[in-house]
Amino acid sequence: xxxxxxxxxxxxxxxxxxxxxxxxxxxxxxxxxxxxxxxxxxxxxxxxxxxxxxxxxxxxxxxxxxxxxxxxxxxxxxxxxxxxxxxxxxxxxxxxxxxxxxxxxxxxxxxxxxxxxxxxxxxxxxxxxxxxxxxxxxxxxxxxxxxxxxxxxxxxxxxxxxxxxxxxxxxxxxxxxxxxxxxxxxxxxxxxxxxxxxxxxxxxxxxxxxxxxxxxxxxxxxxxxxxxxxxxxxxxxxxxxxxxxxxxxxxxxxxxxxxxxxxxxxxxxxxxxxxxxxxxxxxxxxxxxxxxxxxxxxxxxxxxxxxxxxxxxxxxxxxxxxxxxxxxxxxxxxxxxxxxxxxxxxxxxxxxxxxxxxxxxxxxxxxxxxxxxxxxxxxxxxxxxxxxxxxxxxxxxxxxxxxxxxxxxxxxxxxxxxxxxxxxxxxxxxxxxxxxxxxxxxxxxxxxxxxxxxxxxxxxxxxxxxxxxxxx
Amino acid sequence: xxxxxxxxxxxxxxxxxxxxxxxxxxxxxxxxxxxxxxxxxxxxxxxxxxxxxxxxxxxxxxxxxxxxxxxxxxxxxxxxxxxxxxxxxxxxxxxxxxxxxxxxxxxxxxxxxxxxxxxxxxxxxxxxxxxxxxxxxxxxxxxxxxxxxxxxxxxxxxxxxxxxxxxxxxxxxxxxxxxxxxxxxxxxxxxxxxxxxxxxxxxxxxxxxxxxxxxxxxxxxxxxxxxxxxxxxxxxxxxxxxxxxxxxxxxxxxxxxxxxxxxxxxxxxxxxxxxxxxxxxxxxxxxxxxxxxxxxxxxxxxxxxxxxxxxxxxxxxxxxxxxxxxxxxxxxx
Numbered sequence: 001x002x003x004x005x006x007x008x009x010x011x012x013x014x015x016x017x018x019x020x021x022x023x024x025x026x027x028x029x030x031x032x033x034x035x036x037x038x039x040x041x042x043x044x045x046x047x048x049x050x051x052x053x054x055x056x057x058x059x060x061x062x063x064x065x066x067x068x069x070x071x072x073x074x075x076x077x078x079x080x081x082x083x084x085x086x087x088x089x090x091x092x093x094x095x096x097x098x099x100x101x102x103x104x105x106x107x108x109x110x111x112x113x114x115x116x117x118x119x120x121x122x123x124x125x126x127x128x129x130x131x132x133x134x135x136x137x138x139x140x141x142x143x144x145x146x147x148x149x150x151x152x153x154x155x156x157x158x159x160x161x162x163x164x165x166x167x168x169x170x171x172x173x174x175x176x177x178x179x180x181x182x183x184x185x186x187x188x189x190x191x192x193x194x195x196x197x198x199x200x201x202x203x204x205x206x207x208x209x210x211x212x213x214x215x216x217x218x219x220x221x222x223x224x225x226x227x228x229x230x231x232x233x234x235x236x237x238x239x240x241x242x243x244x245x246x247x248x249x250x251x252x253x254x255x256x257x258x259x260x261x262x263x264x265x266x267x268x269x270x271x272x273x274x275x276x277x278x279x280x281x282x283x284x285x286x287x288x289x290x291x292x293x294x295x296x297x298x299x300x301x302x303x304x305x306x307x308x309x310x311x312x313x314x315x316x317x318x319x320x321x322x323x324x325x326x327x328x329x330x331x332x333x334x335x336x337x338x339x340x341x342x343x344x345x346x347x348x349x350x351x352x353x354x355x356x357x358x359x360x361x362x363x364x365x366x367x368x369x370x371x372x373x374x375x376x377x378x379x380x381x382x383x384x385x386x387x388x389x390x391x392x393x394x395x396x397x398x399x400x401x402x403x404x405x406x407x408x409x410x411x412x413x414x415x416x417x418x419x420x421x422x423x424x425x426x427x428x429x430x431x432x433x434x435x436x437x438x439x440x441x442x443x444x445x446x447x448x449x450x451x452x453x454x455x456x457x458x459x460x461x462x463x464x465x466x467x468x469x470x471x472x
Numbered sequence: 473x474x475x476x477x478x479x480x481x482x483x484x485x486x487x488x489x490x491x492x493x494x495x496x497x498x499x500x501x502x503x504x505x506x507x508x509x510x511x512x513x514x515x516x517x518x519x520x521x522x523x524x525x526x527x528x529x530x531x532x533x534x535x536x537x538x539x540x541x542x543x544x545x546x547x548x549x550x551x552x553x554x555x556x557x558x559x560x561x562x563x564x565x566x567x568x569x570x571x572x573x574x575x576x577x578x579x580x581x582x583x584x585x586x587x588x589x590x591x592x593x594x595x596x597x598x599x600x601x602x603x604x605x606x607x608x609x610x611x612x613x614x615x616x617x618x619x620x621x622x623x624x625x626x627x628x629x630x631x632x633x634x635x636x637x638x639x640x641x642x643x644x645x646x647x648x649x650x651x652x653x654x655x656x657x658x659x660x661x662x663x664x665x666x667x668x669x670x671x672x673x674x675x676x677x678x679x680x681x682x683x684x685x686x687x688x689x690x691x692x693x694x695x696x697x698x699x700x701x702x703x704x705x706x707x708x709x710x711x712x713x714x715x716x717x718x719x720x721x722x723x724x725x726x727x728x729x730x731x732x733x734x735x736x737x738x739x740x741x742x743x744x745x746x747x748x749x750x751x752x753x754x755x756x757x758x759x760x761x762x763x764x765x766x767x768x769x770x771x772x773x774x775x776x777x778x779x780x781x782x783x784x785x786x787x788x789x790x791x792x793x794x795x796x797x798x799x800x801x802x803x804x805x
Contacts, residue, residue, distance in 0.1 A: 007519075007559075007561030038601065043592055054746040060484070060485070114517075135516055142499060145498050145499060148491065157720075166727070173728070381691075
C-alpha cells in the first residue's frame with residue numbers, strides 16, 4: 001500500500017487536496033482535505049442580524065447570490081416577512097442566473113480542459129477537443145467568456161452587480177425592474193439561449209429537455225456538432241458513464257418552485273425532513289462532540305486534533321451521507337433522463353455533467369416566463385421589523401446543490417449562525433462510524449498514481465466542488 | 473508579462489468578477505496586451521506536482537515571472553503557524569509561498585480588499601485567523617510583507633482593492649503596468665491605482681438628483697438617496713463604480729442598495745449596522761470628507777425646503793410615481 005497526495009487540485013473553486021491510498025495502482029481509500037479555514041460562522045456572531053446580508057456573499061465568489069438568498073430566507077423567517085410576488089420572481093431570476101452561469105463556467109473552464117490533456121492524444125476525438133477546450137487558449141474559452149459576461153448582465157439590472165449583491169432582502173429585492181428593463185432582460189435571455197442552442201447543444205432547448213433515456217441521449221449526440229455532444233462522445237469512449245458512483249443517495253431542498261424538495265435512496269423517493277440533518281466533527285480540526293443539528297451547531301477550532309484531516313464537517317441526513325447537486329435535483333424532480341442514467345449505471349461523471357446541462361435546457365425557458373410575469377409598478381420588496389429574539393432557516397439550491405443557513409437572534413444580535421454548503425455534503429470526511437463522504441466513496445477502486453489516466457480529475461470535477469463554501 | 477496568480481483567504485470572487493471583463497473576452501484582451509498566466513489556480517490546466525514545480529521554480533528564481541497577483545487574505549494563524557491555509561499538496565503555509573515569491577516579482581498586485589487589508593477574515597472578533605493584507609493590516613501599514621516592502625520595480629504592493637474588485641480595475645492596471653509602467657505617483661496612500669480610486673463612488677451616481685435635494689430613501693427598494701438613512705458611503709468611498717458600470721449597466725447604487733465602501737480598509741466593521749446610517753442629533757455622521765459639516769447641514773436644510781414634489785414623492789417609492797413635467801409649447805401659432 002502506498003499513499004499519494006493530489007494537490008493543489010486546481011480548476012475548482014478554492015483549495016482542495018486529496019490523499020489516496022493505492023494498492024496495485026487502484027485507490028483503496030481516499031481522504032478529502034479542505035485546507036483553507038476562514039470561519040465565517042464566527043464573524044457573524046454579535047452582529048446586527050441584517051449584517052448577515054453583507055457578510056455571507058463574501059463566503060463565496062462563485063455562488064455569492066445563493067449565500068445571499070439563504071441568509072435572506074433565514075432572516076425572513078425570523079422576521080415573519082413574506083416577499084412580494086415581484087420580489088420572489090426577482091430572487092428566482094437572480095439565483096437562476098448565477099446557477100446557470102455557474103454550470104456554464106464549470107463545463108467550459110473547469111471540467112472540459114481535462115479532455116485536452118496529452119494523456120488522451122491517441123483518442124480519435126482528441127484533435128478537435130484539444131483545439132476547442134485547451135485551458136485559456138482553446139476556441140471555446142474565447143466564445144464562452146463573452147456569452148457568460150453577456151448573460152451576467154442580467155445581474156446588472158436585477159442585482160446591481162455580481163458577485164456580492166445586497167439586492168436580495170428578506171422581503172424581496174431592492175431593485176424594481178421597469179417596463180423598459182423587462183424588455184432588455186428578455187433580450188439578454190434570448191442572446192444567451194442563442195449561444196446555448198448553437199454552440200453548447202447544437203439543438204433547441206426543448207429538444208434537449210425532452211431526452212428521456214440514456215439511449216435517446218447518445219443517439220441524439222451521435223454525429224451532432226456541439227460542445228455537449230462532443231463531451232458525450234468523449235465521455236462514452238472513456239467509460240465516464242460508469243465511473244464515479246458514490247452512494248446513489250440524493251438530497252435536494254427544492255429550487256425556484258420548479259424542482260421539488262426531497263430525497264432519493266435505493267430507488268425510493270421520500271419527503272425531505274429538515275430535522276434529520278446533523279453535522280459530525282470527528283475528522284475535522286474542530287472540537288469533538290456528538291453530531292448536532294445545525295440549529296444547535298458549533299464551530300470551534302481544534303487545529304491539532306489527532307486523526308483529523310480536514311476543516312470540513314461531515315453533514316449527514318438520517319445518519320447517512322447524501323449527494324447533492326444538479327443530478328440530485330433532477331432525480332428528485334423525476335426527470336426521466338436523470339432517472340434512467342442512475343437506474344442503469346448509478347451516479348457517474350457523465351450523469352452529473354448531463355444533469356447540469358439539462359438544467360440549462362429546463363431553467364432558461366422558465367426564466368423567460370418569470371421575466372414576463374414581473375409586474376412593473378407593483379412592489380418588489382415587503383418590509384417588517386426585526387424581533388429581539390428569533391430564529392430562522394434558509395434552505396436554497398446553489399448550482400452545486402443544497403445550501404442551508406441556520407441562525408438565531410438574541411437581544412437583537414446574531415447569537416448563532418451555522419452553514420452547510422453543497423460541497424460540505426459532497427466532500428465531507430469520515431464521520432464517527434468511519435463512513436466516507438460521497439467523493440471519498442466515489443474514488444474507491446479507480447486507477448491512480450504514476451501513468452494512470454486523469455480519471456480522478458474527472459470524478460472530482462464532476463461534483464463541481466466549491467471549497468471556499470465548504471468550510472466557509 | 474507573465475502573471476503568477478495565487479488565492480488564499482478569500483472567496484475567489486475577484487477571479488469570478490474578472491472573468492466578466494467586457495467588452496472583449498478576457499483571455500483575448502490579455503493576450504493582445506502581452507499578458508499571460510504562468511499559473512492561475514482556477515484557469516490553468518496544471519495541477520498537483522506540475523503546479524508545485526512551477527511555483528517552486530518561481531520561488532527559487534529559476535523560472536522568471538513578472539507579476540505576482542494574490543487574491544484573498546493572508547492567514548497567519550493559528551499561533552503563527554499558517555495552518556489555516558496550507559497550500560494543497562505542499563504542506564506549507566500560503567503565507568510562506570507568498571513571501572518567497574514576492575522577492576522575485578517585478579510587481580506585486582493585491583487583488584481585492586482581502587489581500588489589500590485583510591478582509592472579513594481579519595474582522596472576526598479577536599482576529600483568531602491572524603489575517604492581514606500583503607502590506608496593510610487593515611489601515612495600518614505592515615501586513616505580511618512589511619511596510620517597507622518594494623517589488624523589484626521599486627513599487628509597494630499595488631492594492632486593487634474592492635470586494636470584489638471590478639474586472640476593469642484589474643485589467644486596466646495590469647495593462648498600464650506592462651504597456652506604460654506604473655510609478656508611485658499612479659497610486660494613492662493606500663496603494664490603490666488612481667485610475668479607478670481617483671474618483672468617488674458618488675460621482676455619476678444615478679441617484680444624484682435625490683442627493684441634491686436630500687430626498688432620502690426611507691426603506692430598502694426606495695428610489696431616493698441612500699445616504700441619510702440606509703448607510704450609503706458613496707461620498708466617501710474611492711472607486712469609479714458609477715462611472716464604470718458593473719455587469720453592463722449596474723452598480724450597488726443602481727441596484728438599490730447602499731455603498732458599503734468595499735474599497736476602503738476596515739469597511740467590514742463600520743461600527744454600525746451596514747444598512748443603517750448612524751446619526752447624531754438627527755444628522756448623519758460620516759458626511760462627505762471634503763466638505764465642512766456646518767455648510768453641509770445648512771445646504772441640506774435649504775435644498776430640502778426646495779425639493780420638487782416629483783423628487784420628494786419618488787424618493788420613497790420603488791418606481792417613479794410622478795413623471796418629469798412636459799413643458800407645453802405656448803398656444804399654437
